[in-house]
Amino acid sequence: MVNIVLKESRLLSLLGLEDKDLNDVLFNLKSEVEKKGEDELEIEINSDRLDMLSPEGIKRAVEGILGRKLGEAKYEVTPTDYQMIIEDVESRPYALGAIIYDVKLDDDRIKEIIQFQEKLHCTIGRRRKKVAIGIHDLDKIDGKTIKYSKIPLDYKFIPLNSDKEMSVSDVLSSTEQGKLYGYISINGSYSPAILQEDGQVLSIPPIINSNKTRLEASTKNLFIDVTGTSLSAVAQTLDILVSNFAEGGSKIGAIKVSRYVDKSPLLIHDRLSVKTEDISKRLGLSLSTEEVSKYIRMMRMDTNINGDDIEVIVPPYRIDIMTFVDVAEDVAMAYGYRSFNLPKYTSKGMGELLPITKLERAFRDLAIGGGFQEIFTFVLNKSSLLSGNYVKIENPITLEYDSVRNSLIWNMLKFLAKNQHARFPVRTFEVGDVVIRNIESDTGYKNDTRACLAIMNSKVSYEELQSVIHQILYNLKGKEPNYVKEDKDYFIKGRSAKILINNNEVGEIGEISPEILEKFNIENPVVIVEIYLEKLCG
């Protein structure tokens, strides 16, 4: 999801819509609108519809879904005598460019363009790693040849919004963009660069443009460079950019390119063939070929009908259309999600809970019967409170939750520590998953469903809890468990045991040692039992 902010009055007049219709139309185009300031709208654009990241793209889509304009929006492309020479730039091998004639800029429009550029950087550009865009005032470029090359780090230019000359190294170390994006493209002692024929820097992608070709309200014509690590992403980005400028009334100028392709922008058209039947079947509708074709054209794509087959011509701005299922979605959107007549839900088979869920429920019921309050704690815990083998998170948000619990005992003690001043006795239980090491699992770890009961009081006894768990286990298994003395370092010596059913260890019970109570800041004695539910299951 990407959010853009636009001037409300400007957008409404561009779309020819009333305020109240805008929400509705955009909702059906995957977008939501929220009023921000006095004359500002925040619009949520889905990350597949990059063509809608500027007002012109929204206009093109809205006109289609409202049926005002159908089929592909076709834009005039004029040949130019500009050329782009592309040299070897290992860290960022691909670059394309285009010219836009007759732009009408003002401060708002410049803001929109910068926002459009930034949003493309974040999405298809993968935060400028895959694609970066430079937009320049064409008339400030000297000469008709533009070079994509690499320059040494001591190469100097005046970066955007600065008035002094800096070396690339200075830009990397002292500007915000340098710090944010410098790591992406610097290869040894060279940086990629878009240069004038005479060697003056126009931009050092993906970091920053030169101040030389800075956009102003008076700017009439643009040069756009797009660089990156994927030729198709670079081409798509440029196609979307020029299409949207053209939708706004500007003309696209094609330039000669010295590598991979002859000219740029590519304005790629994909063709794919879909069958009416496949679309209808996927959507659960019975549509005629003409209807399907009309809906596709409402989404601003062209079609050729060929019997039951429809050839879809995917325009350059619709980079999200990959296969027939993408077309099916567009048909559904044009048909209208709200127009689907929904059948009454019917179920063929019976549903069922997992055996462990049924066991959890039975266990919980019995623990409730024993007078215990159920608690529900976080799976994530603080590693200093855990012991034994547990999963440590490599990139925790906070030390409070930097690991995954490997026993419910630690979570229970943490809970009890917070309830020293509650009405006593505190009798609590929890049923839930912990994560333990398991070599048989393909990840090396496994969830283990457990149950834990505890009593905290000014005086507790082993027997007081043992009597409860004994009855719970007996009721679950129809067999009396037995207890084998076993010392654990977190229990008081001689006051803990493992619990066995049919010689299978199903849990442990004991009185928590004073050292552990101290570690958890608990000032009252606690007796705890943990049961391995999965061992009881089946």
Add this chain to the structure above:
Amino acid sequence: MLSENEIKIIDFLKKKENKSAYSTELSSIIPETAVFSLAYLLKEKGYVDVREEEKDLVMLTKEGEERLKEGLPEDNLVNFLKGESKKVQEIAKLFKDFNIALSWARKKGLIKVDKGEVVPLKSSYTSPEYSVLKKVSSSQELSEEDRKYLKELESRGLIEIKKNKVLLLTLIREPQIRPSITYLTPELLRNKEWTKYELKEYNVEALPPFITLGKKHYFREFLEHVKDVMVSLGFKEVKSDFVEMEFYNFDMLFQAQDHPAREIHDSFKVNGKGELLNKSLVSKVKEVHEKLWKYEWNEEIAKSLVLRSQTTATTARVLSTSPSKEIKVFTIGKVFRPDAIDATHLIEFHQLDGLVIDESFNFRELLSTLKAIFSGIGIKEVKFKPAYFPFTEPSVEVYGYIQGLGWVEMAGAGLLRPEVTEPAGVKMPAGAWGLGLDRLAMLFLGIKDIRDLYSDDIEYLRNRKVVY
């Protein structure tokens, strides 16, 4: 039911001639201060009649008490003489209060004085006044005869007479009086002994002491309820583990490896690598990624471990088993995402994911299934918005109408792309959805702070009203 003191009063009255007694008399068995309130209690219960009277209250003075202890001087004088005459001067030396004794003994005609000698007219004597003093001291009732002496005793400064309010209690109904006990015992029941006793009444209006009630956790109950809804719609439950390979969390779901959602800050990383055992599945996933996303797919990234960030990973696990028959499964479980923790965000929360694989499944069926699920949970009005998810096409977001809040986004869903199902060998259409349950629970349970769903305050849990 009568108290011990009430029974004492009734017993006292029963023994009296006309079943009446003054409150002053009762002070011999019960402190007089208590008599008043008890008398009225008995009246209320219909056992006695109570009449208020103004009555002389006769009390000994300090001197009177002394005389009661030592005897009246005139009596003492007579008893001292033991019938023999003695010289006045001789007695005066030995006898205390001689003048008083002499004067009263002469007045009462107990002695005469003759030629300097005291001549006793009786050999021993106790004045009737003395027995009156005695009765006064023990609050016994005075006879008419006794009363004649009161004036004289008062003038001698031995008694005081005050007007006082007293109660006259008259027994009008005799209760069936049995000894009272607090507890019934098996013995008492077994041999019918209990009939001999009165069971003591309790203060039934007092508030009780605290006990620990066994109670289910309210949020868990909500999750269990949602499981029941899914089962009732014909879904079978499945589950998978928290620690997951990126392969199942992302790659199988057609999420490109350079997608921003896969960056370091968007999921919790776990040290180590998993093992991708199904080689053919892996190579097919690689193929579709490279064909459609146009990049070089890296198996090492796919093997990286994360805490699953979506329960759709469970759906991917189910798909990876290449189900050949039609299935309908669901899972409800924890997912983990790095975020700032506040009243509306946690780093772990619950999702419900569902998967339907069926030859005749389609988008319309999917919408109808989603509607049925929300209706089961309690949201009757839903609307559908086109959406984007990497692994579904068409995709849809479900909005539910909540009273007081309006339309709230609830779930993401769609038909799985062939790029997701086909590498697993599933040729049939498949629908899938994911639904965050914590926010929904907050709406249903009236919770403002998401952290309350996992409250560490037992009193909060104890005091929360149960939802039913």
